[in-house]
Amino acid sequence: MEKSVREPKQQRSIEKKDKIIRAAYELFSEKGYYSTVTSDIAKRAGVSTGIVYGYFSDKRDILFYVLKIYIRETASPVMDYFGTMTKETSLREMFEHVIDIAESMHHKNANLHNILHSIAVVDEGINEEFMSLEKHITLAAAEKFISLGYSAEQLKEKIHVAMNLIQSYAHEAIYDKHDYIDYAAMRQEVIGMLIRLFE
Secondary structure, rough: OOOOOOOOOOHHHHHHHHHHHHHHHHHHHHHHOOOOHHHHHHHHHHHHHHHHHHHHHOOHHHHHHHHHHHHHHHHHHHHHHHOOOOOOOOHHHHHHHHHHHHHHHHHHHHHEEEEEEEHHOOOOOHHHHHHHHHHHHHHHHHHHHHHOOOOOOOOHHHHHHHHHHHHHHHHHHHHHHHOOOOOHHHHHHHHHHHHHHHO
């Protein structure tokens, strides 16, 4: 029989649970998921291991809460920007800004990004969360593009290609840093490709 996990109602308990999640977020970022044990999380959060298990069934359960924070922190800047776009926003301006966001998010969450994506390869539940995020951003972007007067023809497909291109560039620029690549030039090539995709 699966263990019932207590959902806190009192403010103090909610804060304690949030502290455990934030401790796990930090430790997974610093040490990795597999190198972190529950007692490490408890110690960082300033609680007993028993209290951790009072809120979570196991370390994987905590991972899902960490993933939700990661998704919120990486997706929110893009979604917020969509809300500011108008018909006066040029494609170049839009893609410059979205690439800035992607680079910033990759830089800020470098270790956790790689850790979560590597776990997604072998964990169907984690992968489903990433797939759901991609769908959410794709549909929101498509709705925004249509409201700005862009053609709806193959729009979701074009947005998905654009997302992959932006992610690939940000990954290259932040993590790979090949000494034979001029990343400023690459960025301009990516922006040019993105503009042509939607013109």
